Amino acid sequence: MTSHSYAARRSQLTTYFDRTAVEAWARLTSDAPVSKIRATVRAGRDAMRANLLSWLPADLTGKRLLDAGCGTGALSLEAARRGAEVVAIDVSPTLIGLARERTTLSGPGRIDFRVGDMLDPSLGRFDHVVAMDSLIHYATPDIVQALAALAARTDGGVLFTVAPRTPLLTLMHIAGRAFPRSDRAPAIVPVGEADLRRRVAAEPALSGVRIGRAHRVNSGFYLSQAFELRRAS
Numbered sequence: 001m002t003s004h005s006y007a008a009r010r011s012q013l014t015t016y017f018d019r020t021a022v023e024a025w026a027r028l029t030s031d032a033p034v035s036k037i038r039a040t041v042r043a044g045r046d047a048m049r050a051n052l053l054s055w056l057p058a059d060l061t062g063k064r065l066l067d068a069g070c071g072t073g074a075l076s077l078e079a080a081r082r083g084a085e086v087v088a089i090d091v092s093p094t095l096i097g098l099a100r101e102r103t104t105l106s107g108p109g110r111i112d113f114r115v116g117d118m119l120d121p122s123l124g125r126f127d128h129v130v131a132m133d134s135l136i137h138y139a140t141p142d143i144v145q146a147l148a149a150l151a152a153r154t155d156g157g158v159l160f161t162v163a164p165r166t167p168l169l170t171l172m173h174i175a176g177r178a179f180p181r182s183d184r185a186p187a188i189v190p191v192g193e194a195d196l197r198r199r200v201a202a203e204p205a206l207s208g209v210r211i212g213r214a215h216r217v218n219s220g221f222y223l224s225q226a227f228e229l230r231r232a233s
Contacts, residue, residue, distance in 0.1 A: 037220065041221050059083060066123065067086055070113070083109045087126070089117075118150070126154050136161065143160075144203050159227070165190035193225065
C-alpha cells in the first residue's frame, strides 16, 4: 500500500511532465541543441545511465527488467539490446508517447511501454529493477517504502538514485518554496545517505536486503547518487 504523500507527489509529477515541462524534457532527452546548463544535466544523466547499466549483467537474455520511471526509454533500449524483457513504466503519458516514437529495437529483447505506477503489484516479478531519477522527488520515508515494494517482487537487485543532501542542493530546495505554486516544478528532495541507510536497515519489509554499491555523478547542474539494493549473501 502506498502512502498519501507518495500518491500526492506522483499526481504532481504526472501534471508537471504532461503539461509544464513537455517541450523542455523532450529537448533534453534528444540530440537537439540545449543551453549550457541543460547540457550539463544531459551529460550527467548520460553518465548515470551508463553507470547503472554497468551494474547490470552484460547478458540479460531471458531476464525480466522493470525500468521504473522510464522517461523516454533510453535505459530500456540499452537493456533490451542485451536481451532483457523490459517493462518500461512512467506516470506521464506524454513521455511514454515519446518513448514509443523514438524506440527502434531489433534483437533478442523487447520493451513493453506502459503508463502507470511503478509500484503496481500487477506488473509481476522481475529479475532486476532500475529506478533512475524517479525517486528524487520523494521524501526518504516514501523512498524506503517504495524500495520495500520493489524489492518484494525482485529476485535480483534494485538499482536506484536519490538526490544527495549537500549544502547547495538543500539551499536550492528551500529557495524553490519561494516561487508561486503555479510556477514550481516538483521539488527535488535532498536525501542524507546515513539516514537512508539507517531507515533501510530498520525497515522490516527489507529484512535480508542491504545497500551495496554506491556511485555519485556530479555534472554541473546535475547531482545524483546511485545505490544498489541487493539481498545479503
